[in-house]
Amino acid sequence: MDILQIKNLKVSFKTMFGKVNAVDNISFSLKKGEVLGIVGESGSGKSVTSLSVMNLIEGPHGKIESGEIIYEDRDILKLKDKEMCKIRGSKISMIFQEPMTSLNPVFTVYKQINEVYKIHSEDPKKDNKKEIIKILEQLNIASPEEVINKYPFQLSGGMRQRIMIAMAIVNNPKIIIADEPTTALDVTTQGEILSLLKDINKRSETSIMFITHDLGIIAELAQRVVVMYRGKILEECTVLEFFDNPMHPYSKGLINSMPDNFNGRFNTISGNVPSLYENIEGCPYASRCSQVMDICREKEPCTKELKDDHKVCCWLFNDGKGEGL
Numbered sequence: 001m002d003i004l005q006i007k008n009l010k011v012s013f014k015t016m017f018g019k020v021n022a023v024d025n026i027s028f029s030l031k032k033g034e035v036l037g038i039v040g041e042s043g044s045g046k047s048v049t050s051l052s053v054m055n056l057i058e059g060p061h062g063k064i065e066s067g068e069i070i071y072e073d074r075d076i077l078k079l080k081d082k083e084m085c086k087i088r089g090s091k092i093s094m095i096f097q098e099p100m101t102s103l104n105p106v107f108t109v110y111k112q113i114n115e116v117y118k119i120h121s122e123d124p125k126k127d128n129k130k131e132i133i134k135i136l137e138q139l140n141i142a143s144p145e146e147v148i149n150k151y152p153f154q155l156s157g158g159m160r161q162r163i164m165i166a167m168a169i170v171n172n173p174k175i176i177i178a179d180e181p182t183t184a185l186d187v188t189t190q191g192e193i194l195s196l197l198k199d200i201n202k203r204s205e206t207s208i209m210f211i212t213h214d215l216g217i218i219a220e221l222a223q224r225v226v227v228m229y230r231g232k233i234l235e236e237c238t239v240l241e242f243f244d245n246p247m248h249p250y251s252k253g254l255i256n257s258m259p260d261n262f263n264g265r266f267n268t269i270s271g272n273v274p275s276l277y278e279n280i281e282g283c284p285y286a287s288r289c290s291q292v293m294d295i296c297r298e299k300e301p302c303t304k305e306l307k308d309d310h311k312v313c314c315w316l317f318n319d320g321k322g323e324g325l
């Protein structure tokens, strides 16, 4: 069952050099209880997608041009600020890459977590120390009684990320969006944070949208994957299918570039993602694709569901009919 449906989402930014479509007509869904990985190179629109789900695209430059984001039968893009605030942090919460910029430096850990916790409690003045200590204990934080009185700068990067996770889970959300939450951490701490998220997903059936560059994390954590490229989705399938039977040449390229597939030299996908300011006819990946055909440079392919739970947007698997890119 889908818990969140993103339909034909298009997000633009006005910049000094013109208007760009950072997310260009994408559709996908998040199923109840799953971890969905979103992968793609830098600038592919992963963060813009996650900010859109939180309805946090900032105007006047940023704009959700069209589309719907359906949660509990309602389009959250149409909600009033007050209604969206109720959903944010309680039903859908977000963990960002750099906790230092998301935590408030002048508040203690207790105050920050309590700010989120009390939004939905009956008595906003109540002392919630006991409950918050319990949550920190669940996150394997040693001496939580001391930690709650500390300020962010007194904590290590891994500990700050745990505090962010605590803030994200205090209200038992249905959905957590984690935008590269471990990129700034060392490998051991990264492993700990990932297993915490895995536990949360298992224990409370929280659906997680996990954004990362790291296909190793996808293999370990996610059940399904969405591959983004230059604001579009090129492939969407189960993780097993993704690694066993990737269809899009871009997905194959990403998998080949994994350090585990090191064969004496580093495999990379040659070329760069074309700038969003460049107007491209046809498939956005055509300029780098090893299997490019004439039609790829002329016309956009459509998204095709080739089997259950496996969609791909590529002329190799396309008859020109179906949903557009």
Ligand SMILES: Nc1ncnc2c1ncn2[C@@H]1O[C@H](COP(=O)(O)OP(=O)(O)OP(=O)(O)O)[C@@H](O)[C@H]1O
Pocket: 013, 014, 015, 022, 040, 041, 042, 043, 044, 045, 046, 047, 048, 049, 061, 062, 276
């Ligand atoms: N506030 C903004 N103003 C102008 N352009 C923006 C803004 N935010 C994002 N963009 C543009 O939208 C595109 C997608 O950005 P986004 O941050 O979603 O990429 P990403 O996939 O998250 O990349 P990364 O892996 O580097 O985090 C980029 O080309 C970026 O320059």
Ligand SMILES: [Mg+2]
Pocket: 046, 047, 048, 179
């Ligand atoms: Mg990003």
